[in-house]
Amino acid sequence: xxxxxxxxxxxxxxxxxxxxxxxxxxxxxxxxxxxxxxxxxxxxxxxxxxxxxxxxxxxxxxxxxxxxxxxxxxxxxxxxxxxxxxxxxxxxxxxxxxxxxxxxxxxxxxxxxxxxxxxxxxxxxxxxxxxxxxxxxxxxxxxxxxxxxxxxxxxxxxxxxxxxxxxxxxxxxxxxxxxxxxxxxxxxxxxxxxxxxxxxxxxxxxxxxxxxxxxxxxxxxxxxxxxxxxxxxxxxxxxxxxxxxxxxxxxxxxxxxxxxxxxxxxxxxxxxxxxxxxxxxxxxxxxxxxxxxxxxxxxxxx
Amino acid sequence: xxxxxxxxxxxxxxxxxxxxxxxxxxxxxxxxxxxxxxxxxxxxxxxxxxxxxxxxxxxxxxxxxxxxxxxxxxxxxxxxxxxxxxxxxxxxxxxxxxxxxxxxxxxxxxxxxxxxxxxxxxxxxxxxxxxxxxxxxxxxxxxxxxxxxxxxxxxxxxxxxxxxxxxxxxxxxxxxxxxxxxxxxxxxxxxxxxxx
Numbered sequence: 001x002x003x004x005x006x007x008x009x010x011x012x013x014x015x016x017x018x019x020x021x022x023x024x025x026x027x028x029x030x031x032x033x034x035x036x037x038x039x040x041x042x043x044x045x046x047x048x049x050x051x052x053x054x055x056x057x058x059x060x061x062x063x064x065x066x067x068x069x070x071x072x073x074x075x076x077x078x079x080x081x082x083x084x085x086x087x088x089x090x091x092x093x094x095x096x097x098x099x100x101x102x103x104x105x106x107x108x109x110x111x112x113x114x115x116x117x118x119x120x121x122x123x124x125x126x127x128x129x130x131x132x133x134x135x136x137x138x139x140x141x142x143x144x145x146x147x148x149x150x151x152x153x154x155x156x157x158x159x160x161x162x163x164x165x166x167x168x169x170x171x172x173x174x175x176x177x178x179x180x181x182x183x184x185x186x187x188x189x190x191x192x193x194x195x196x197x198x199x200x201x202x203x204x205x206x207x208x209x210x211x212x213x214x215x216x217x218x219x220x221x222x223x224x225x226x227x228x229x230x231x232x233x234x235x236x237x238x239x240x241x242x243x244x245x246x247x248x249x250x251x252x253x254x255x256x257x258x259x260x261x262x263x264x265x266x267x268x269x270x271x272x273x274x275x276x277x278x279x280x281x282x283x284x285x286x287x288x289x290x291x292x293x294x295x296x297x298x299x300x301x302x
Numbered sequence: 303x304x305x306x307x308x309x310x311x312x313x314x315x316x317x318x319x320x321x322x323x324x325x326x327x328x329x330x331x332x333x334x335x336x337x338x339x340x341x342x343x344x345x346x347x348x349x350x351x352x353x354x355x356x357x358x359x360x361x362x363x364x365x366x367x368x369x370x371x372x373x374x375x376x377x378x379x380x381x382x383x384x385x386x387x388x389x390x391x392x393x394x395x396x397x398x399x400x401x402x403x404x405x406x407x408x409x410x411x412x413x414x415x416x417x418x419x420x421x422x423x424x425x426x427x428x429x430x431x432x433x434x435x436x437x438x439x440x441x442x443x444x445x446x447x448x449x450x451x452x453x454x455x456x457x458x459x460x461x462x463x464x465x466x467x468x469x470x471x472x473x474x475x476x477x478x479x480x481x482x483x484x485x486x487x488x489x490x491x492x493x494x495x496x497x498x
Binding site (some may be wrong): 009010011012013014016017020021023024025026028043046047048049079083085102105107108117130131132245260261264265268 | 309310311312313315316338339353354355357358361362365366386387398400413414419420421422423424425426439440441442475477480481
């Protein structure tokens with residue numbers, strides 16, 4: 001046997017370790033939960049991770065007021081309840097909420113526009129954390145700014161709590177379309193694109209050369225049915241966040257199981273038909289088109 | 303040769319790329335495919351079982367009828383390369399009834415043996431049979447807790463086995479697919495098939 005490695009020479013919180021964690025979530029469904037019981041159900045129906053928050057987005061919308069990080073005692077309870085990763089949401093720019101979540105031991109922090117932003121100009125400097133971060137983006141330049149700040153995962157910024165997938169599709173098309181465009185550009189054209197879109201040039205080049213974002217790219221916001229999840233996989237997402245879609249459905253266990261299956265069967269219409277038929281009714285939802293601008297969450301933190 | 307990368311959940315894309323990279327650097331002609339349905343594994347010469355979430359992967363392998371195909375694959379003496387969550391799923395015992403293991407590798411494993419994500423780490427790791435240390439990435443990694451009589455321990459961290467081999471099965475607690483180093487792919491997949 002080889003010489004044993006001891007725990008002295010280990011490097012924690014590196015980009016490779018943080019982005020690597022995000023890569024392990026691929027092909028998975030990350031479900032919003034507000035209680036331990038919901039976390040247990042989410043794990044049992046095949047969620048790859050749970051996201052702790054104080055209320056699901058649909059309820060945050062209804063309730064109004066300031067939405068903050070979840071209660072630490074509740075986060076601890078959720079962490080204890082499941083063996084899969086537990087994530088937690090912090091407000092945009094709220095470094096202290098993020099530090100509290102990291103100290104509690106959450107496996108990933110979502111710096112999320114679903115909560116009320118704490119800083120209207122700056123995001124958290126995520127490179128200083130050992131915990132990996134996921135951030136929302138409406139387009140490629142926003143995604144690359146977040147990656148430059150240290151985000152290890154990007155998700156679309158679809159209108160959370162509406163049950164309307166249209167904005168998530170819009171954002172994913174923006175990101176993929178811009179990458180296709182960059183791939184065909186010469187070096188100086190990419191440099192100009194970076195300047196015009198306020199995007200870090202080194203990440204513009206890296207993305208163009210890879211033909212994809214350098215971190216995994218999930219769908220989030222308004223995904224309410226197995227067909228919605230399959231649609232986002234068709235648009236090239238690496239996995240799915242479901243907020244109000246599972247626990248706002250008529251039968252959360254059936255809906256959650258069906259969404260997990262749909263992520264595997266997104267390219268098989270016959271299997272998908274069976275999966276969709278087993279889901280039960282989805283959350284009621286509210287069309288994006290009917291939302292006044294001040295109620296849209298996606299314009300927070302760009 | 304055909305290599306199936308189990309792709310029900312986890313970093314299958316990275317594994318496919320790593321298998322192709324390894325094949326190119328060792329001069330083998332390999333077709334690597336991510337597999338989400340039953341019916342593909344029986345036609346493959348070797349299988350990689352990637353990282354991801356072991357609870358989710360084990361549930362989906364059974365729900366999608368891929369589990370018995372993997373057991374038959376190992377019983378036929380064909381190589382299986384199981385990394386991180388794959389190691390947990392391949393084990394005899396995951397010491398957690400949320401994971402229904404395949405029992406194709408005679409070890410018990412402790413899930414998240416090194417802690418949560420904040421404790422995840424990179425390290426240069428000495429591995430038996432390799433001349434130089436291997437760049438190992440451990441992410442919410444398991445460790446082998448109990449080793450059967452026919453299992454060879456290839457590497458340890460802090461006294462706990464993190465790389466093991468039993469017949470055609472190689473199990474790692476870390477992620478060789480996240481780095482450019484192909485040596486363990488060669489050990490696990492190509493050596494057994496080419497008699498290397």
